[in-house]
Amino acid sequence: MDIELSYQGLxxxxxxxxxxxxxxxxxxxxxxxxxxxxxxxxxxxxxxxAEKYNGICPVCGKKLTMGVDHRIMQLSDRDEGAxxxxxxxxxxxxxxxxxxxxxxCIGFSTASKKVQGQYEMxxxxxxxEFQVLREVPLEDIRxxxxxxxxxxxxxxxxxxxxRKPGFDGEYGKIELF
Ligand SMILES: [Zn+2]
Numbered sequence: 001m002d003i004e005l006s007y008q009g010l011x012x013x014x015x016x017x018x019x020x021x022x023x024x025x026x027x028x029x030x031x032x033x034x035x036x037x038x039x040x041x042x043x044x045x046x047x048x049x050a051e052k053y054n055g056i057c058p059v060c061g062k063k064l065t066m067g068v069d070h071r072i073m074q075l076s077d078r079d080e081g082a083x084x085x086x087x088x089x090x091x092x093x094x095x096x097x098x099x100x101x102x103x104x105c106i107g108f109s110t111a112s113k114k115v116q117g118q119y120e121m122x123x124x125x126x127x128x129e130f131q132v133l134r135e136v137p138l139e140d141i142r143x144x145x146x147x148x149x150x151x152x153x154x155x156x157x158x159x160x161x162x163r164k165p166g167f168d169g170e171y172g173k174i175e176l177f
Contacts (some may be wrong), residue, residue: 022091024130028068029163029172035067037167044167047073057106063169094173096156098122098129104176118145133157152176 003019012018019042028034028035036050037043040057047070055064072083085091091106099110099119108114123129133153142150157174166172 015088017088020090022093024095024134026039027094027096027161027163027172028172029068029165030174031068032166032169032171033067034067034069034165034172035167036064036070037067037170038062038172039066039168044165044170069165074107093132093134094159094162095130096176098133100132101152101156101176102145102149105152121145122149 001010001013002020002021003013009019013020025129034056036047038057038060041057041061043064044054045064047067050064050066050070053064055066056062057064068075097110099115100113102105102118102122103110106114106118122123122132122141122145126140127133131149138150138154141153162175164173164175
């Protein structure tokens with residue numbers, strides 16, 4: 001937000017979009033109901049695939065749980081991929097928390113001491129988490145955190161991630177490598 005630092009400034013940004021420059025979000029695919037599917041049978045389908053099966057689970061024959069993506073397609077007046085930003089739209093960025101990036105790079109869980117230690121070291125050397133994820137030059141990240149982390153952050157910034165959409169109550173996964 002580029003606003004006057006006041007309640008009124010914040011209200012205007014949220015309610016009217018005045019000074020709202022854009023949003024920073026998680027990847028929508030991480031949501032528990034992004035694609036259609038049936039969790040019990042491990043079936044996860046894109047809207048188009050689900051339509052081929054008439055919304056019926058190909059394993060057990062029960063009704064698939066419809067996901068957000070499919071519902072958006074039903075409500076949309078545009079074709080998939082033709083989603084031009086409306087004039088009132090604002091840019092958005094999708095990010096993954098830095099501890100998860102570190103975890104993916106060194107192969108330990110986000111709760112581990114190794115990941116926590118590396119995370120704190122990066123904040124100390126490079127600045128706030130959003131700066132590290134979005135703005136710090138890759139060369140500086142390389143010096144502080146090495147080649148693998150640099151490649152992970154480069155991919156995240158470009159959106160070059162592997163998206164495994166959530167379905168029927170199962171969280172989706174975003175993978176960097
Ligand atoms: Zn099923």
